[in-house]
Amino acid sequence: MSSLLIRDGVLVDPAAGLERPGHLLVRDGVIAAIDPRGAAADRVVDAAGALVLPGFVDMHVHLREPGFEHKETIATGLLAAVRGGFTAVAPMPNTQPVCDSPQVYKLVLDRAAAVRLAHVHPIAAITTGSRGTELADLARLAALGCRAFSNDGQPVEDAATMLRAMEVVRRLGGVVIDHCEDKTLSRGGAMHAGPEAERWGVTGQSPLAEEVHIARDVLLAEAADCRLHIAHLSTARGLELVRWARRRGVAVTAEAAPHHFCLSTADMPGPDPNYKMNPPLRPPADRDALVGGLAAGDIDVIATDHAPHADAEKARGFQDAPPGVIGLETAVPLIMDRLYHTGRMGIGQIALACAVLPARILGAPARSLQPGAAAHLTLIDPDRPTVIARDGFASRSRNTPFEGWRLRGAVRATIVDGEVRYHIN
Ligand SMILES: [Zn+2]
Ligand SMILES: [Zn+2]
Numbered sequence: 001m002s003s004l005l006i007r008d009g010v011l012v013d014p015a016a017g018l019e020r021p022g023h024l025l026v027r028d029g030v031i032a033a034i035d036p037r038g039a040a041a042d043r044v045v046d047a048a049g050a051l052v053l054p055g056f057v058d059m060h061v062h063l064r065e066p067g068f069e070h071k072e073t074i075a076t077g078l079l080a081a082v083r084g085g086f087t088a089v090a091p092m093p094n095t096q097p098v099c100d101s102p103q104v105y106k107l108v109l110d111r112a113a114a115v116r117l118a119h120v121h122p123i124a125a126i127t128t129g130s131r132g133t134e135l136a137d138l139a140r141l142a143a144l145g146c147r148a149f150s151n152d153g154q155p156v157e158d159a160a161t162m163l164r165a166m167e168v169v170r171r172l173g174g175v176v177i178d179h180c181e182d183k184t185l186s187r188g189g190a191m192h193a194g195p196e197a198e199r200w201g202v203t204g205q206s207p208l209a210e211e212v213h214i215a216r217d218v219l220l221a222e223a224a225d226c227r228l229h230i231a232h233l234s235t236a237r238g239l240e241l242v243r244w245a246r247r248r249g250v251a252v253t254a255e256a257a258p259h260h261f262c263l264s265t266a267d268m269p270g271p272d273p274n275y276k277m278n279p280p281l282r283p284p285a286d287r288d289a290l291v292g293g294l295a296a297g298d299i300d301v302i303a304t305d306h307a308p309h310a311d312a313e314k315a316r317g318f319q320d321a322p323p324g325v326i327g328l329e330t331a332v333p334l335i336m337d338r339l340y341h342t343g344r345m346g347i348g349q350i351a352l353a354c355a356v357l358p359a360r361i362l363g364a365p366a367r368s369l370q371p372g373a374a375a376h377l378t379l380i381d382p383d384r385p386t387v388i389a390r391d392g393f394a395s396r397s398r399n400t401p402f403e404g405w406r407l408r409g410a411v412r413a414t415i416v417d418g419e420v421r422y423h424i425n
Helices: 074-083 102-115 138-143 159-171 195-200 208-224 236-247 258-262 284-296 331-340 347-362
Strands: 003-013 018-027 030-034 043-046 051-054 056-061 086-091 175-178 227-230 252-256 377-387 406-416 419-423
Touching: 003 347, 003 377, 043 419, 051 347, 056 074, 056 347, 074 086, 074 102, 074 406, 074 419, 086 347, 086 377, 086 406, 102 138, 138 159, 159 175, 159 208, 159 227, 175 208, 208 227, 208 236, 236 252, 236 284, 252 284, 252 347, 258 284, 258 331, 284 331, 284 347, 331 347, 331 377, 331 406, 347 377
Parallel strands: 003 043, 003 051, 056 086, 175 227, 227 252
Antiparallel strands: 003 018, 018 030, 051 377, 377 406, 406 419
């Protein structure tokens, strides 16, 4: 028997309508009581001034192992996760080899279990090698517990193949996670097509590439009666399509990434590869629409799309650098500063978007403060200042556009299975 008392925090549990000061007792990895009588425990965490939230789940990350360990490893990625307040992450399958088989799926699970930091819920590829032709053995992956399937950066181009995949995923009780990009329209564009791209001589990518793909796949999901989750939604019109599909009763959810709701093309200092991601940063009106969508609950989830790349890879110049930015260790301060302190989202809404809903969509254990729930918890200091500094990251990579940002809000502790896996000094 081991016990942990989290004392004097503000307990936040949106599913239970809870938001008030209190104490939480954890015993053997499980929430035992809210406001327990008596205060004896093996370990006490002082949560005075902190918010005690259901454990955050980042449902869109790239851990790069196996195959690209110079960018990130499961160990460094999961250390970045717990330092960023995340109790679980869902890594995308674009590793080498691709996570399209029980062997690779189990390898990721085993290495993560050995690290004992955050949990992982690997996302498996929809098609073998993410090539878009043959379906992967989705049933065998599901038998191992996999419920989320995605080709992330290599979206399934053939509509009939996607429809067939959705029919299988529906029978397996899973969800298709969709990187929406019609490659015949994006044509390798390195940033949003607009005046900045023209000025800097960078190839532009039309937002139509994302929007056409969203439109196609909400219709396919309706036909297949399959759950569909739109990854890294970035445009106002894409959000309109999600709203339209929901009104029709399509089981579609969506996520937005901090870089898309904090930055726009207007923030780009020039063709700096740390501002290159896919989908690209959009004009300010799209960024504002994403904030509105999060505030309204039409965008269900905040996910980082943590995409580490080595400095040398990002140094190839804007056109040739790989897209993506790291996000695990910058998300919480950005969310608190840009959404909470601005009054756009209440803390209960943030707990839904960062913990409750991503866990539910992935089929992961419920994030809750109620007795009986697994003790996965994120403690946040809402007012503690954070300065984003590339030298302070646990991630193996440093590619962030937020270097030097001063933000209000910081992770105080991350608790997984009732164990304190990260705590500020
Ligand atoms: Zn993607
Ligand atoms: Zn991604």
